[in-house]
Amino acid sequence: MIEFKNVQINYGDFVAVKNLNLNVREGEFFTLLGPSGCGKTTTLRSLVGFVHPSQGEIFLNGENITSLPVEKREVSMVFQSYALFPTLDVYENIAFGLKVKKVPKQEIDREVRDMAAKVDLSEEQLKKKVSELSGGQQQRVAIARALVLKPRILVLDEPLSNLDARLRVQLRRELKNLQKQFGITAIYVTHDQEEALTLSDRIAVFNKGVVEQVGTPKEIYSHSETEFVCNFIGDINHLETPVVKELNEQMGGGYLEHERHYVRMERVHTRQWRGGKEASVLKLTGRVEDAEFYGVYTKYSFLVNGTVIKSIEREDGRAPHNIGDEVDIYIDIHDVMTYRERHSYAVDQ
Numbered sequence: 169m170i171e172f173k174n175v176q177i178n179y180g181d182f183v184a185v186k187n188l189n190l191n192v193r194e195g196e197f198f199t200l201l202g203p204s205g206c207g208k209t210t211t212l213r214s215l216v217g218f219v220h221p222s223q224g225e226i227f228l229n230g231e232n233i234t235s236l237p238v239e240k241r242e243v244s245m246v247f248q249s250y251a252l253f254p255t256l257d258v259y260e261n262i263a264f265g266l267k268v269k270k271v272p273k274q275e276i277d278r279e280v281r282d283m284a285a286k287v288d289l290s291e292e293q294l295k296k297k298v299s300e301l302s303g304g305q306q307q308r309v310a311i312a313r314a315l316v317l318k319p320r321i322l323v324l325d326e327p328l329s330n331l332d333a334r335l336r337v338q339l340r341r342e343l344k345n346l347q348k349q350f351g352i353t354a355i356y357v358t359h360d361q362e363e364a365l366t367l368s369d370r371i372a373v374f375n376k377g378v379v380e381q382v383g384t385p386k387e388i389y390s391h392s393e394t395e396f397v398c399n400f401i402g403d404i405n406h407l408e409t410p411v412v413k414e415l416n417e418q419m420g421g422g423y424l425e426h427e428r429h430y431v432r433m434e435r436v437h438t439r440q441w442r443g444g445k446e447a448s449v450l451k452l453t454g455r456v457e458d459a460e461f462y463g464v465y466t467k468y469s470f471l472v473n474g475t476v477i478k479s480i481e482r483e484d485g486r487a488p489h490n491i492g493d494e495v496d497i498y499i500d501i502h503d504v505m506t507y508r509e510r511h512s513y514a515v516d517q
């Protein structure tokens with residue numbers, strides 16, 4: 169539905185986005201994820217029409233929209249700062265775009281009330297000034313204002329980042345439900361990997377103006393194609409040389425060399441587990457350095473051959489490890505992610 173073809177975007181001499189090729193499907197929740205300054209917002213702005221590529225083309229349903237003015241694109245944007253009109257009431261804010269489009273008054277009234285109900289804004293709240301609302305309510309207004317125009321695409325730039333953690337989780341669930349309910353294509357920008365993993369159908373991971381990987385949350389997480397992606401998505405153990413040497417010896421040598429190796433925390437086990445196939449499970453010995461209890465799980469740090477390895481263990485009623493305990497640590501070699509410079513392959517592929 170949306171296609172970026174060899175798109176490059178410059179600010180003067182600076183190349184903010186390089187050779188971007190992306191395909192977003194109809195009805196998809198598609199996220200642009202990456203650290204600050206990697207070009208996510210610039211990509212989004214080029215889709216809305218606020219910036220123009222120096223090279224390449226952007227297509228929407230097969231139509232070349234690269235030079236189409238903003239108002240002809242039928243793309244609605246929700247900003248981090250909400251960008252609402254603080255002196256107007258909620259009703260007027262939601263109605264604004266429809267008024268500009270000269271939609272008849274009765275129809276505006278029906279659409280605004282209908283949309284307010286869908287995003288959980290009460291009749292009372294419709295009469296309030298935007299400045300009298302909480303951050304979460306303001307974001308609901310911003311989403312309603314965008315959706316009421318029935319855009320072909322909804323683009324959202326870090327819309328939840330100004331909210332507290334609990335509200336962020338609640339609103340992101342609501343946002344996903346609304347997006348599916350409306351069957352709208354959503355392009356979402358965030359630097360928060362958890363938000364990207366929980367919301368998205370697919371994710372594009374950006375690094376310094378380049379897309380390093382496009383995939384489903386599971387693909388991005390479990391089969392990170394580059395070292396950058398594997399580090400950016402979730403906490404991970406980088407296996408230091410002494411550990412790699414020991415694992416290598418257990419494998420009979422020549423296996424884990426000259427590359428960089430990582431293993432996710434939940435793939436480090438301190439008890440034999442059913443998933444591990446005997447031959448590929450390697451055993452290390454470590455001393456518990458630190459234990460952080462989070463309720464659902466405990467995060468452990470072990471000292472192994474002078475290096476630190478971390479694990480996450482679900483709370484399952486078994487006795488916890490105490491600081492100073494010596495424990496066996498099991499890692500399945502298939503769970504080790506291996507990277508050679510910026511390219512990668514999984515050991516088992």
Ligand SMILES: Nc1ncnc2c1ncn2[C@@H]1O[C@H](COP(=O)(O)OP(=O)(O)OP(=O)(O)O)[C@@H](O)[C@H]1O
Nearest residue numbers: 179182184202203204205206207208209210211359
């Ligand atoms: N108007 C501009 N003029 C010059 N450089 C810009 C402009 N807008 C952005 N940049 C630069 O382009 C790069 C990409 O910026 P962009 O806003 O797309 O990044 P981002 O990934 O969205 O980051 P953030 O999450 O911090 O918004 C940055 O290095 C930024 O400094």
